[in-house]
Amino acid sequence: MHLNQKNIRNFSIIAHIDHGKSTLADRLIEITGMLATRDMQEQVLDKMDLERERGITIKLKAVRLIYKAKDGEEYILNLIDTPGHVDFNYEVSRSLAACEGAILVVDATQGVEAQTLANVYLAIDQDLEILPVINKIDLPSARVDEVKTEIEDIIGIEAQEAPMISAKDGINIEEVLEEIVKKVPAPKGDANAPLKALIFDSYYDSYKGVTCYIRVFEGRVFAGMNIRMMATGKEFEVTEVGVNTSKHVPLESIGPGEVGYLTASIKNVKEARVGDTITDALNPTKVALPGYKKVIPMVYSGIYPAEGEDFNTVREALEKLQVNDGALIYEPETSVALGFGF
Structure with a gap:
């Protein structure tokens, strides 16, 4: 439709x-x-x-x-x-x-x-x-x-x-x-042009991998299509595309002016960065959408587990968090007073 x-x-x-x-x-x-x-x-x-x-x-x-x-x-x-x-x-x-x-x-x-x-x-x-x-x-x-x-x-x-x-x-x-x-003006865009879509949010789902929320500006995106992320150059095959009402509703495709979601077996949100442009891997658009920036962390803090044996648990928690938050960077460190931490 x-x-x-x-x-x-x-x-x-x-x-x-x-x-x-x-x-x-x-x-x-x-x-x-x-x-x-x-x-x-x-x-x-x-x-x-x-x-x-x-x-x-x-x-x-x-x-x-x-x-x-x-x-x-x-x-x-x-x-x-x-x-x-x-x-x-x-x-x-x-x-x-x-x-x-x-x-x-x-x-x-x-x-x-x-x-x-x-x-x-x-x-x-x-x-x-x-x-x-x-x-x-x-x-x-x-x-x-x-x-x-x-x-x-x-x-x-x-x-x-x-x-x-x-x-x-x-x-x-x-x-x-x-x-x-x-x-509010109606959106413009050519359905027959090469795909150009903006990722404005993404989150990690343990079953489907990363789900990207997208706005399509040109072209259409459909399941089975090979897409390329223009900031990273990574390519993926779309497994599902659809719109979000109170829940995700899969559709055959979404076109210009539409807002929806797609999944493509992406393992980490760093590969689907907010602000990146998605295009067709086989027929790419020439120019990415403007405004993409690498997200810079704003808050710095040290995290140390109260009990030394919880170090691995904290590391696992940070790994999971990083999958969902492209701006999170962490590295292990040791402190004489506090022991192992990040």
């Missing part, structure tokens, strides 16, 4: 931490009927236990929603979730590169904050259509008009018409969906 590109909308949600980004994502998922209310867990997109526990989005995820708009047409909305924390700046920039639009969620009680700005500038760099949304209007301390003026003065985008919502209480969520359909 080849989708009509004009009915696809790829967008992400950007916000300062705790302004209600994951809650809004949950409401959009609920209102488009992708999950029954009883299946809804708080923060559906935050799959890692650490994300749920701390209420922050670390690894981003993509989910496909189907929305019947007021114009009678059915639209495919691909919501690409981004981390709101400043430490995940590169991940945010890669997920924004997979979109044509971004919803900017601003807390009506807090106004524009530092992290909001950092992510908005990333979105402006990617030339995205930015749709401001004022959240938490149900709170007594909400100062909606002031916040609208703040958005216009500080960021310089029109905000008087911005939907005023309460993601927690589900107020005005439909208005946000209508804004996405009306204002």
